[in-house]
Amino acid sequence: MQMILFKMNQQHYLISADTVEEVVDTIAITQVPLAPKWVEGLINLRGTVITVVNLATLIGVAESATNKNILVLNHEGNRKGLLIEEVMEVLDIEDQDVQLAGINSDSHFVGVVAVEDVIADVIDVAKLSF
Structure with missing residues (x-):
C-alpha cells in the first residue's frame, strides 16, 4: 500500500495515501471563533471551503x-485538511512491514514502520476523532 511519510516536530508519521486527495502548501487560514483547539481554521481551496485541523494538537504531540x-483528506466524502510540518515522500509499505500492529485498538496509531534510518508511527485516519 502507498503511504505518505511526513514529519512533525522531528517525529515521523505515515498515513495511507488512499485517504489523501492532495498535498498543498500552507495558505492563509481563517480562524473560527469557539472552535475546538485542534481546529486551526478554514481555507479557501480553489473555491471550496475546507476545515483545517492541526494534527499535532489533535493527537497530542508537540507542535x-x-x-x-496541508494534507487534504477525503474520508467517506468528508473533506478536511491536516496541518503538518512537511511531507517527506510517498512510500510503498507492505502490511508485514507494520510492527506492533493491533496492540492498542482504541488508538489512532496502528503500528510503527522502520523506514530507512527513521521509525515512523502509522496513523489511521478512520480512528481520528475530528
Missing part, C-alpha cells in the same frame, strides 16, 4: 515551529 503543508 512544530513551522507548518509547510
Whole structure:
C-alpha cells in the first residue's frame, strides 16, 4: 500500500495515501471563533471551503515551529485538511512491514514502520476523532 511519510516536530508519521486527495502548501487560514483547539481554521481551496485541523494538537504531540503543508483528506466524502510540518515522500509499505500492529485498538496509531534510518508511527485516519 502507498503511504505518505511526513514529519512533525522531528517525529515521523505515515498515513495511507488512499485517504489523501492532495498535498498543498500552507495558505492563509481563517480562524473560527469557539472552535475546538485542534481546529486551526478554514481555507479557501480553489473555491471550496475546507476545515483545517492541526494534527499535532489533535493527537497530542508537540507542535512544530513551522507548518509547510496541508494534507487534504477525503474520508467517506468528508473533506478536511491536516496541518503538518512537511511531507517527506510517498512510500510503498507492505502490511508485514507494520510492527506492533493491533496492540492498542482504541488508538489512532496502528503500528510503527522502520523506514530507512527513521521509525515512523502509522496513523489511521478512520480512528481520528475530528
